[in-house]
Amino acid sequence: MPKLEVFFDYSCPYCMRGHGYLTELLPQYPDIEIEWHPCETHPRPEQYGPHSDLCARGMYFASDHGADMPEYHIRMFNAALKKRVNIEDLNAVTEIADGLLNRDNLREALSGKRYEDNLSENNRLAWDVYNFPAVPSYRMDGHLLESIPGIGMSRDRLAAFLTKYCKT
Secondary structure (H helix, E strand, O other): EEEEEEEEEOHHHHHHHHHHHHHHHHOOOOOOEEEEEEOOOOOOOOOOOOHHHHHHHHHHHHHHHOOHHHHHHHHHHHHHHHHOOOOOOHHHHHHHHHOOEOOOHHHHHHOOOHHHHHHHHHHHHHHOOOOOOOEEEEOOOOOOOOOOEEEEEEOHHHHHHHHOOOOO
């Protein structure tokens, strides 16, 4: 089964658009496995824009608890980019996930350091190992598809990448 690794940031409008393209394309590739790697375009302690670390760590909690992952992604993207919710606020993030996840359990998990290692590893992979210039960026079977800074990812580039490396 082919595995597509997706590197993205919930506070990145290009990532939200790329997520939409991927969602549109996935029905053509029913055997593909997606491995989500939320990372931060500007990891702490940088002070550029809102930090999406709570959303990213929450994604691992959601995955561990069998949540509807497409719904989780949509909620976090919409909150960060359309509704302009303060995604650095723990109460706001737990409110966004209400009905999808148990708010108290999510709050408890994110209050501590749970899933921080996952986020740190994703940041390391995206920026130090694969040297992506921007997100969303993708990896499949050792091949990289890099986003173009200030432009993002086109649907056509993503489709061509999937077609080339997804042996279905």
